[in-house]
Amino acid sequence: MAQPTGEPVEDYDYEALPPNFSLWQNMAAGAFAGIAEHTVMYPIDAIKTRMQIIGASPAATYNGVLQGTYRIASGEGLLSLWRGMSSVIVGAGPAHAVYFATYEAVKHVMGGNEAGVHHPLAAATSGAAATIASDALMNPFDVIKQRMQIQGSSKMYKSMTDCAKYVYRNEGLGAFYVSYPTTLSMTVPFTALQFLAYESISTAMNPEKKYDPVTHCLAGAVAGGFASALTTPMDVIKTMLQTRGSATDPELRTVNGFVAGCRLLYRREGMRGFFKGVRPRVLTTMPSTAICWSAYEASKAYFIRQNDAL
Known part of the structure; x- marks a missing residue:
């Protein structure tokens, strides 16, 4: 960005958002990242469910996968592997926009954007705050997605809207949020672990x-795989x-x-049941988080270049 004559040029660290990086640009980058992440690996997520x-x-x-x-x-037909993806597309964009906007805001408040300094606590706290906000928005869409992923769902629901109406009519509004506390018990540690690992690995590299x-890409993949493996038990109960x-x-x-879910699962399948689907979960999460972080960072870099050209 051109600077007036006689004034020093202000340098900023890429990881620290520049003053001219607007909220909507950060949210747009997050929305793009979320949609890219979920749609590419959706079929494996369906198998995991x-x-x-x-x-x-x-x-x-x-x-196996x-x-x-x-x-x-x-x-059931090849396209059945993508059944319910419309719910992800509709929900993932806004949810990830909120996710990354919250992450950057909390990280900034905690001093995590100071150039040349690694702040693992700020990264972990920012990630946890981001997932609490985004999951509140995404949870109903995730319920619809998983209902449409199960076998025989095509006979019950014709579309995302039809599924939402069916769940609301037969189970009430609470059905969309009955899993929210369990989702947070998984996603808060998952996100904290992922952001901590991502920031640490990317800083080292x-x-x-x-x-x-x-x-x-590499830091996102490793961080996502590590966090997903450790939080699989909560994902099983969420499902x-x-x-x-x-x-x-x-x-x-x-x-x-x-708690009731844990008791039932342990009684029927023992400790082994808590890690059902761990391989497809890791297999899904590693490329998903790699795609998510790559898309987000690429979008952020693009907006920074555009702002500098003004």
Whole structure:
């Protein structure tokens, strides 16, 4: 950006948002990142959801990602792997916009944008605050998504709107948020771990903190895989709560919270049940977070260049 003659040019660290980087630009970058992250890896997420459901029929029981992909595609049609993705597209953009806007705001308040200084506490706290805000917006869309991912959902719901109406009519508004506390019990530590790992890895790989696509991609993948593996038990319970309304098992339909879900899962499947779907979850999350961070950082770099050209 051109500077008036006689005034010093102000340099800023890439990781520290410049003064002319507006809120809407940060939210646009976050929205782009969220949509890119979720849509690319959606089919594997669908398989993970089915693997986590308790008491699934033999036709909906899979031993791995490849087997699950083949059986769903051959038995229900290839496009069924993307069933429910419209809910993600509608919800992920606004949710990730709020996510990254909150992250940058809290990080700035905590001094995490100071150039040349690594602030792990600021990164972890910012990530936790960001996920509390974004999950409040995303949770209903996630419920709809998982309802549409389960086997036989095409016979119950014709569209995202139809699914939302069905859930509301038969289970009430609370069904969209019954899993919210459990979701937070997973996503808050997940996000804190992910942001802490991402900031630490990216700082080690790129101490100058310049825009570097390779660094953002690798750091995002490793951070996401690490965090997703550790938080899989909470994800299993979240899936139980979000799909309970479609279950035929009376005991499953009455599960009303995290503790009740843990008790039921442990009684039926033991400790092993808490890690159902861990491989597809990690397999989904690593490229998803790599895509998310790469898209976000690329968007941020683009807006910075555009602002500097003014």
